[in-house]
Amino acid sequence: TAGNKIFHFGPCRISMSMTEIRSGFTAIKANIQARDPIRTLSILSHPHSLHKVKSSDRCCITYHLFNFYVDKVFKHCKTEDSYVNRKISSIANSFLSVKRRLGQCHEQNKCVCGQESAEKFKQILANYEGLNVISAAIKSLGELDILLDWME
Amino acid sequence: SGELYCSLPNPRNVHFESINMKNVLHWSAPEGTGDGVLYKVKYSVYGVGKWIRKPECRNINRTWCDLSRETSDYEEQYYATVKAFLNGMCSDWMETTRFNPLTDTKIDPPMISVSSTEKSISIILTAPEKWNRSPEGEPISLLQVYPGLQYNVSVLNKKTKKRWFFSVSNNTLVVPWLEPGTAYCVSAQIYVTTPLLHSGFSKEYCIDTLKDKTA
Numbered sequence: 001t002a003g004n005k006i007f008h009f010g011p012c013r014i015s016m017s018m019t020e021i022r023s024g025f026t027a028i029k030a031n032i033q034a035r036d037p038i039r040t041l042s043i044l045s046h047p048h049s050l051h052k053v054k055s056s057d058r059c060c061i062t063y064h065l066f067n068f069y070v071d072k073v074f075k076h077c078k079t080e081d082s083y084v085n086r087k088i089s090s091i092a093n094s095f096l097s098v099k100r101r102l103g104q105c106h107e108q109n110k111c112v113c114g115q116e117s118a119e120k121f122k123q124i125l126a127n128y129e130g131l132n133v134i135s136a137a138i139k140s141l142g143e144l145d146i147l148l149d150w151m152e
Numbered sequence: 153s154g155e156l157y158c159s160l161p162n163p164r165n166v167h168f169e170s171i172n173m174k175n176v177l178h179w180s181a182p183e184g185t186g187d188g189v190l191y192k193v194k195y196s197v198y199g200v201g202k203w204i205r206k207p208e209c210r211n212i213n214r215t216w217c218d219l220s221r222e223t224s225d226y227e228e229q230y231y232a233t234v235k236a237f238l239n240g241m242c243s244d245w246m247e248t249t250r251f252n253p254l255t256d257t258k259i260d261p262p263m264i265s266v267s268s269t270e271k272s273i274s275i276i277l278t279a280p281e282k283w284n285r286s287p288e289g290e291p292i293s294l295l296q297v298y299p300g301l302q303y304n305v306s307v308l309n310k311k312t313k314k315r316w317f318f319s320v321s322n323n324t325l326v327v328p329w330l331e332p333g334t335a336y337c338v339s340a341q342i343y344v345t346t347p348l349l350h351s352g353f354s355k356e357y358c359i360d361t362l363k364d365k366t367a
Contacts, residue, residue: 022348023348026348039196045229
């Protein structure tokens with residue numbers, strides 16, 4: 001479909017509706033980020049930035065992050081605004097299909113996880129668990145552009 | 153910290169205005185305050201703990217502050233905040249929303265150069281450069297920042313008023329099968345698919361195809 005982008009993670013090739021996800025996030029970015037008053041903590045970008053990930057670890061980190069967003073983030077991001085909720089569920093559905101495809105790559109050993117990616121993801125989880133569930137989920141959702149910028 | 157009693161109205165509409173990643177903080181004066189208001193500015197990197205003062209924007213009376221140097225790493229995101237002072241009183245610190253230089257900048261149209269033959273015109277497109285920390289340093293094209301950058305090109309036959317649109321990824325375009333001795337006008341726009349960004353169209357550059365020597 002229009003706006004689909006093919007990501008090549010070594011032997012693993014994933015098609016993603018990037019434009020759709022981006023426009024969905026752009027529509028709710030100000031609303032979601034305004035719900036996150038904590039400036040001094042980040043889930044994805046500090047203390048270790050995603051941008052320092054070796055290319056060989058990209059697939060595994062992406063695989064872990066999509067599982068993280070589907071399993072831990074979207075379900076805790078209910079708001080009182082139905083428009084925002086619809087946008088969140090649309091993004092979640094896109095993430096779900098990518099998560100499945102990454103899972104297939106992982107099962108076929110096309111998305112190998114090394115020590116460094118495990119460490120990196122452990123740090124992200126530690127950042128997440130350092131906050132209460134709702135704050136952590138809203139903060140993670142507000143950082144979706146950090147993930148998308150890194151992927152691209 | 154020896155803060156004064158802060159009952160001054162707050163600066164309003166504190167926000168970044170960014171063009172080609174030249175990132176300038178803007179705000180409006182507090183309501184109802186005439187001349188004489190001074191301001192302080194601080195900024196912070198999202199996810200990092202501290203607010204950093206901007207010395208060049210301390211006790212200024214203008215309502216903007218260039219933070220391009222401080223926000224030039226577009227892999228980071230930022231906040232900035234402004235405080236107003238007048239006659240011993242002060243306002244609260246008023247913050248921007250989270251600023252992402254990569255997605256929140258505006259892009260200028262491309263530069264165009266055009267040449268012609270009898271039946272074709274050649275168009276060379278140049279993307280604008282990213283704001284540069286040191287003018288002597290190596291310029292960085294926005295093409296390097298946005299690898300998916302494309303150009304939408306419009307070509308108008310001034311005689312027939314017929315217009316064509318082309319979408320190209322590389323920076324040259326040759327438009328063939330044109331009429332000799334005719335004026336054509338070209339304008340172009342930059343288009344980035346993700347993150348979704350586009351410039352306005354450039355002004356028009358007009359050129360005549362050469363006259364048909366055999367006619």
